[in-house]
Amino acid sequence: MARSPRITGLLLDGSACLSKEYARGEKLYGLTIMKATRRSVPTVYGALERLEDRNWITGYWEDQDLEPSKPRRRFCRLTPEGSTGICDLLAKRRPEALLEPVYRVPSVPVSGRCCVVAGGAG
Numbered sequence: 001m002a003r004s005p006r007i008t009g010l011l012l013d014g015s016a017c018l019s020k021e022y023a024r025g026e027k028l029y030g031l032t033i034m035k036a037t038r039r040s041v042p043t044v045y046g047a048l049e050r051l052e053d054r055n056w057i058t059g060y061w062e063d064q065d066l067e068p069s070k071p072r073r074r075f076c077r078l079t080p081e082g083s084t085g086i087c088d089l090l091a092k093r094r095p096e097a098l099l100e101p102v103y104r105v106p107s108v109p110v111s112g113r114c115c116v117v118a119g120g121a122g
Contacts, residue, residue: 056082
């Protein structure tokens with residue numbers, strides 16, 4: 001079993017970003033998370049790698065180059081385990097992140113609190 005990721009400000013910021021965009025059905029990749037969290041490339045990609053090692057996210061490459069001069073993007077999506085883990089983490093360490101309207105999904109109660117809707121982007 002993978003050990004729990006170290007809880008850092010970046011992990012909390014990135015988790016909030018991942019779960020929000022996932023609930024909205026939007027695709028996420030490193031640059032999106034970097035802009036949202038105002039963190040650097042190595043910092044964000046290191047955290048994404050740790051989340052992927054934990055099986056909280058899965059990464060996948062963009063199907064094709066939309067513009068030949070730009071590199072393909074590597075998107076990430078929350079796994080069911082990741083959705084639960086991130087929801088639990090935010091509930092414990094940053095509950096105010098779960099109060100945003102995107103999380104208020106009455107048909108998906110989890111332990112009496114709102115959580116990320118499964119089946120987001122991807």
